[in-house]
Every structure is written in C-alpha cells, then in structure tokens.
Amino acid sequence: MISTLIEQCSQGLVERRPVVEAIVLAAVAREHVLLIGPPGTAKSEAARRVARGLGGNYFEYLLGKFSEPSELFGPTDLRKLKDGVLETATDGMLPEAEVAFLDEVFAGSTAILNTLLTLLNERVYRRGNTRLKCPLRVCVGASNSLPEGESLAAFADRFLVRCFLHPVSDSLLEEMLSGGREKVELSAGDLNVLDELSTQAESVDLKEVQPILAQAIRKLRREGINLSDRRAVRAQNLIAAAAAISGREKAGPEDLWPLILAVPTEDDQKLARRCLRELLSQTDNPALHHLAEDASAALQVRARMLTEEGEKALTPPVDSLRVEGVLRDIDANFSETDLPAELAQLRERLKSSLS
C-alpha cells in the first residue's frame, strides 16, 4: 500500500523519490521534514503529491516578511469578538490541517514562528481563548538554505528530517523534461492507513537497536558531528517508523539508517554516511529503498533499486541504452557470487532483451 503510494507520488519526479519517501517516513513517525534546496527543485510538488496520496486536509502557504499570523492560523472570529471573546476562525487553516507545506518557512515573523513552534512541537494551537488540539500528521517546511543565527535554530530544530535537494543531474535531463509534461492522476488516499502505521510504529520494540544506535551516536560525536540529544532521541521515532513500514515489530540494524536524516547539515550528513558505513551495511527496507540507499549505500537496498529499475527498463518500448545502464550498475556493484537470485534472473532477461 505505502509502496504503491510512493510509486504514484514519485511518477515523473526525477531524482525526487527519496524526498517523497522521506515525507512518508516522517508522517508515519509523526515528525516534520525540512527540504533545503534552490527554487524550482520540485519541493512543493513532492509535498503536494504526498499530501494527496496520504489523504486528509492539506494546507499550503508561502511565508514572507509581511505575512500576518491570520494568513496561516485564521482570522479573528468577529461575531465572538462582539461578545468580548477573542477566538480564531481556524476553518481550512493550518490548525486544522493534517498535512501542511510551508514554503520559505524561515521568512515568517517572530509572531508566526513562535505560534508555529508550539503547533509543530505540541500539536496545539493557542491564541486568546482559542486552544485547539491540531490533527497535524506532518509539516513539510522548505527553504533555499538553513537559517543562520540562534533565534531561528530552535525553530529549525523542530524539523527532525532534513533533505537537501539539487537540480536534476545532467544525464537525467531528458527524463526530467518528458516526466515534467506527464499528467499524474493521483487518487486521494485514506489517512487511516497512515494512522495505522503510526500506531504500529509507536509499539515497535527498539531494545535490539538501541545499543547500536548509541554506538553510532558515539561515532558521530568522535567525528565532531553535531547531533543534539533531542535529535538523537527523536531519531528513534524514525527508526521505529522504518521498521513498521517494513512490517517488523522489532527494529534491528537494518532500520538504523534514518539516523542520517536527523543529522542537521548536508556536510555532516555526508560525513555521517561515511563514518557509519559499516554499521549501516545491513540496511534494508522494501518500501523506502531509494531513501535507505541514499543514507546507507547498502547492497540489499541497492539490489532492490536495481531490480525496480531493471523491470522499468524492460517495459516496452525497450530503450537499449537504458537496459545497458542497468546492466552496468548490476555488474559494477555485484560480483557473480554476491548477486541475489532475483537480480541474477533479471540480469539474464535484460541481456536477452539486447540480443
């Protein structure tokens, strides 16, 4: 179910599948995502699609220096104000959203960011007499860069998952251009599916993975990578969500990889991938394998990706250069003895399609 949703949401979005997977992972973990990248890198499109795929109320807003709190949270209820009661009419606004996308999230005023901080953290909206429990599952924030300065750091820290986006690679420009014109028909999802997974994630047993997580955090600290205690603790929510999405009741070393997403900067994420490579070598996830492969470069998830790419390459009309590309990746990554059986069979089919 989640795999189909991810597949549909990623259709035509070249090199953005890991972003789609990150938003889904965060939604299951009840955490928030920050997308950092230049304008025009499909940040909002990825968020919109996941929102539609997950179902529920969606709220989207582009923040600016002059944005008023009412533009996000709703206007003052004038009828009630006549009676001397200060209440906010939140219909259709952020306090009632289940999935939210806030573009230029750090551009908001102090008043907006302070209210947002509580909303993201406690899922509660407070203003005057209004005190509303918010149904927010996941908030996706986007910005061109990470904020500098202490004042915004506390707010930015509420976004546990960090994804860094770059323009599509040169070699995939043709695919991006044709994918960009594709019409994607996304059916609205059922939020209950997400909620069930979140409930399962909450009860995932982390005892086996906690000592390995502690070992990983020690390694990160030795490398000078800044991961606050809060982020380290909350990373467990992502690990539990990864296990639940894989259908596991106990998290193991194969579920440790989301720790990389909790590392706050791009440079530190790169360094963390390198220094945790051995610990992450057992990574596996059947639904989030693009994101897991990005985080861990582990062979199991790479094999899953290659199987998926190979099957796509065999879909008519077959492009021989694309088939060769998959064969090249298989041969460059797996020796004959290490090749998983399913991938070995696919390799034969790819070879036959060239003859």
Place this chain on the structure above:
Amino acid sequence: MKLTWRKRSQPLEVKGCLAEGAAGHELRRKLLQRGGLQAVECDDLVVALGEEPPWVDGAVFLGRKGNLYLPTLWEPELPISWIVAGLTKLGEPPWLLLPDGRVLGMSEAWVL
C-alpha cells in the same frame, strides 16, 4: 612482492570499464559506434573511460581512487599512496591496476 587484494565493502562509482578477447572486440565496436569516449587498447584488452561506458557481457567496471583506476569491487591491501609512489617511476599518471598484477598507463588514452 605480490600485491594482495580484498573485496570492497562499498563498490566504487563507475569511471570506466575494460574487456578482453571477444568482449574486448564488442567493447571496441560499441566505442566506435558511439564515439566521444576516451579509450586505451593494449593487445586484446580494451579500456573505456567515462562515467557511462558501454556495457558488454564480461566487462570489468572500473572506479577511480586518486590517480589509480581499479575494479569497482576490489581494492589492494596496501595504501593507495604507497602504490602510487611506486608507480610514479614507471611513467605518467593515471594508471590502471588489476588484481592479476597488470599495470597500464592511461595517460595516453585517446578518443575513439
């Protein structure tokens, strides 16, 4: 001294490939057909350089570590800097180093 090799925990990114015998002929044919890629030939061994070299069955894919081209799946058990220091006396970098002990200078790769 014989250089020993071990399997890499993480394969290198593809920066080229080599093929010998019939596979080498096939690689040469594809290189000529596509053009634009740098290549080196030595007896019946053909080496193509680039991030997207043609695929032929039986080819060995190569990655790069500093001035050394190596199979993506294998690494020598000696530090690369020691090996490079030894190879510097033999000619211009970069070099291709293979687990069977062969070393090939890649500085004179030409465009086929």
